[in-house]
Amino acid sequence: MWVQVLFFARTKELAGKSHVKLQLEDGTDTAKLLQILCTRFPTLKEMLPFVTVAVNFEYVFCPKRLRNGDEVAIMPPIGGG
Numbered sequence: 600m601w602v603q604v605l606f607f608a609r610t611k612e613l614a615g616k617s618h619v620k621l622q623l624e625d626g627t628d629t630a631k632l633l634q635i636l637c638t639r640f641p642t643l644k645e646m647l648p649f650v651t652v653a654v655n656f657e658y659v660f661c662p663k664r665l666r667n668g669d670e671v672a673i674m675p676p677i678g679g680g
Contacts, residue, residue, distance in 0.1 A: 600625055600667035604636070609675045610650060613642040623665065629654065630662040632671060649676045 601622055606614045619639075623632065629652050637644045652659045653672040665671070 600627075600665070602632070602665055602667075602669045602671055604632070605670065605672045607672065607674045610643060610646060610673045613646060614640045615642075626664065628662040628664045629659050629671065632665065636673070646675065647673075650674060651677050 605618045611617050633647050651674045
């Protein structure tokens with residue numbers, strides 16, 4: 600299956616690109632995707648445990664199984680004050 604991964608703000612800077620299209624095994628979830636991104640973009644490794652993930656414009660807070668054509672956004676932690 601194919602998914603589109605979008606990087607924003609600091610994750611975009613660390614990845615060196617705004618998006619990437621990845622071919623993944625069927626059944627891959629967001630946790631496995633983050634592991635794959637750590638391997639493909641080692642500069643992201645320190646930040647990935649803290650990122651916010653959205654799949655098809657919906658925030659995901661636990662592993663979610665991905666489907667062909669999904670769009671996954673990887674964003675730096677959301678903070679406020």
